[in-house]
Amino acid sequence: MTVVIETRGLTKRYRGGQLAVDRLDLAVPTGSVFGFLGPNGSGKTTTIRMLMGLIEPTAGTASVLGRGMPRAARAVLPQVGALIEGPALYGYLNGRDNLLRYDSADPTADPRTRRARVSGALERVGLTAAGGKKAKAYSLGMKQRLALAAALLQPRKLLVLDEPTNGLDPQGMREIRALVRELAGEGTTVFLSSHLLDEIEQVCTHAAVMARGRLLTQGTVAELAAGTRGRLAVTTPDPADAARVLKELGVTDVTVAGDRVSGELPVSDEGEPAEPADLNSALVRAGVRVRAFGVERASLEDAFVALTGEGFDVAG
Ligand SMILES: Nc1ncnc2c1ncn2[C@@H]1O[C@H](COP(=O)(O)OP(=O)(O)OP(=O)(O)O)[C@@H](O)[C@H]1O
Numbered sequence: 271m272t273v274v275i276e277t278r279g280l281t282k283r284y285r286g287g288q289l290a291v292d293r294l295d296l297a298v299p300t301g302s303v304f305g306f307l308g309p310n311g312s313g314k315t316t317t318i319r320m321l322m323g324l325i326e327p328t329a330g331t332a333s334v335l336g337r338g339m340p341r342a343a344r345a346v347l348p349q350v351g352a353l354i355e356g357p358a359l360y361g362y363l364n365g366r367d368n369l370l371r372y373d374s375a376d377p378t379a380d381p382r383t384r385r386a387r388v389s390g391a392l393e394r395v396g397l398t399a400a401g402g403k404k405a406k407a408y409s410l411g412m413k414q415r416l417a418l419a420a421a422l423l424q425p426r427k428l429l430v431l432d433e434p435t436n437g438l439d440p441q442g443m444r445e446i447r448a449l450v451r452e453l454a455g456e457g458t459t460v461f462l463s464s465h466l467l468d469e470i471e472q473v474c475t476h477a478a479v480m481a482r483g484r485l486l487t488q489g490t491v492a493e494l495a496a497g498t499r500g501r502l503a504v505t506t507p508d509p510a511d512a513a514r515v516l517k518e519l520g521v522t523d524v525t526v527a528g529d530r531v532s533g534e535l536p537v538s539d540e541g542e543p544a545e546p547a548d549l550n551s552a553l554v555r556a557g558v559r560v561r562a563f564g565v566e567r568a569s570l571e572d573a574f575v576a577l578t579g580e581g582f583d584v585a586g
Pocket residue numbers: 284285286288289290308309310311312313314315316317465586
């Protein structure tokens with residue numbers, strides 16, 4: 271199997287008439303850390319709920335681990351660890367007892383190895399020391415980690431995490447990201463939704479971008495960012511000359527700030543960006559003294575803005 275999640279024309283219209291997901295074609299490669307990115311209200315949670323068989327699509331199909339959902343939910347879900355809509359924990363029980371409870375609710379879990387499994391899961395998420403503390407006394411980050419531990423009691427082929435770092439402080443976010451990387455390193459495919467672009471850039475190999483229920487694009491994170499032109503930046507004691515030469519060479523949106531000249535790389539008729547080295551040598555030939563020359567890598571945020579023509583923090 272080369273994809274773990276595949277949807278075709280997946281659509282959800284809620285009873286009130288709201289079209290939350292609109293003909294979504296998603297393909298999540300096996301072994302990827304797949305970022306499902308979009309502003310609030312773009313349809314991410316609705317998609318995840320359809321993938322997990324929690325709600326029925328209005329139209330289209332979804333398959334998870336090669337089986338159609340929601341039909342095959344009973345066969346598929348035991349192989350999927352999911353963290354959706356905040357952790358359901360018993361506040362009056364400590365962390366360890368919460369996990370023991372989860373584990374005993376799983377009919378396939380062998381009671382003889384329960385304690386070892388729970389200790390292993392606590393260890394995994396860094397909660398061994400806090401395992402005896404009541405869950406209601408946990409910070410949000412600890413609660414989130416405990417919920418992740420519950421999802422990790424059994425070996426999983428796929429982890430589905432809906433906004434796993436939502437509400438966490440920077441330290442909590444770093445811990446969850448490190449855990450995601452570690453799990454991915456062991457071969458678990460991770461599908462995680464986020465409205466944070468730099469989070470996706472930091473942990474994901476692949477991403478899909480949603481806006482208003484529609485898929486804008488999907489691919490590797492490198493491809494998505496590369497689809498956007500980088501910005502050329504030249505530092506020179508001759509900024510006016512540099513700006514003139516760059517404009518003659520087809521560089522657009524040229525701006526000068528002190529000794530720094532920047533602009534958009536020209537693109538050939540075939541859509542290929544110009545070779546920066548050629549621009550550099552043209553500057554030098556024209557007598558412009560170049561102190562520094564570089565192309566700033568486009569970020570996923572640039573890609574998003576280029577795709578939608580608007581900033582990322584828009585309401586869906
Ligand atoms: N149960 C529901 N009934 C009616 N409309 C809903 C329901 N759940 C979500 N919606 C609407 O569907 C759209 C998509 O919501 P969804 O929660 O899937 O987006 P999201 O990308 O996950 O956003 P967020 O990050 O805020 O959760 C929104 O306009 C939302 O108001």
